[in-house]
Amino acid sequence: MNTIGIRTKAQDELVDITAEVRRLVRESGVQRGACLVYVPHTTAGVTINESADPDVARDILEALTKMVPRQGAYRHVEGNAASHIRASLVGSSVTIPVEGSDLALGTWQGVFFCEFDGPRSRKVHVQVWQCE
């Protein structure tokens, strides 16, 4: 298992980590298999979406903010209940097939770390396994 370090810069932010994940897959030596990208935080997540137009990531963040507003009748007293809820909507991992020692991403797909309670130092675990 390898770990990527991320320094987020805003309270809510989507960070494209595709290049780092690709590098770890290449270095793993796995030719054909799958890659797990795992976020060990409870106010952040990971998603796959379009990386060509950065407006897509902004639209995703704004939609999540509208669906789960920061202020509300939450019980959790730390003020970041919305961050926890958004993390569960987006999910804490993605799994991607590996072919030819590379992620089998679609043409427009990128892997995004989703910060919902930044700015902070964050970690992402990457595990790669071989299929026979």
Place this chain on the structure above:
Amino acid sequence: MNTIGIRTKAQDELVDITAEVRRLVRESGVQRGACLVYVPHTTAGVTINESADPDVARDILEALTKMVPRQGAYRHVEGNAASHIRASLVGSSVTIPVEGSDLALGTWQGVFFCEFDGPRSRKVHVQVWQCE
């Protein structure tokens, strides 16, 4: 890795792909392990839900349409920002245990390709691995 081709017929549509995924699991020769169903598109996803009553799939689509309306104050200029957002809510992959060379689905579960920007020609990747 195997790839299923899908021809969707509507802008928003859930397509039951359980039989095709089951066939690929059987053909993989894997007895016990797991199966990754991966969508390489950014305006489509995949989910597991009830396949007995087709109204469940329709309710899921309508709920997503209500939560993320097609028209809105989006930045992405291609007019399909909502499709991207729904894809991230549903997710681009599902992983299912394999037992006895078959998907270990629950009685009512089916695997659904989620079209959010059709009609189009789409692909779904299926990767199966063995557990010792």
Place this chain on the structure above:
Amino acid sequence: MNTIGIRTKAQDELVDITAEVRRLVRESGVQRGACLVYVPHTTAGVTINESADPDVARDILEALTKMVPRQGAYRHVEGNAASHIRASLVGSSVTIPVEGSDLALGTWQGVFFCEFDGPRSRKVHVQVWQCE
């Protein structure tokens, strides 16, 4: 594959199953790999979030109830359309890296079975595989 039995006590409930999943990972003998936690039901799901403060789980449930209300113009006649929709939002599985024969969870993370149509007897499948 191992299966955990759960007896839920409310219509909507998040049940912390971290200890049971951890035990199964330890017993699997897998040192380094990944663990799939899979829910074979269509009105329940599984998510990873904070286990220290139980208010976080309650906030997640209330947010889902607000986003997908139990009563509405649904087509599915069994009265639990909202349960199915919430299941697809949260997802039916989580995959977690395994290191040192243990789940590589973050400090605050726990694994929660998400009941959306209880109380009921439920099952959760746990599959663990080794990475070379």
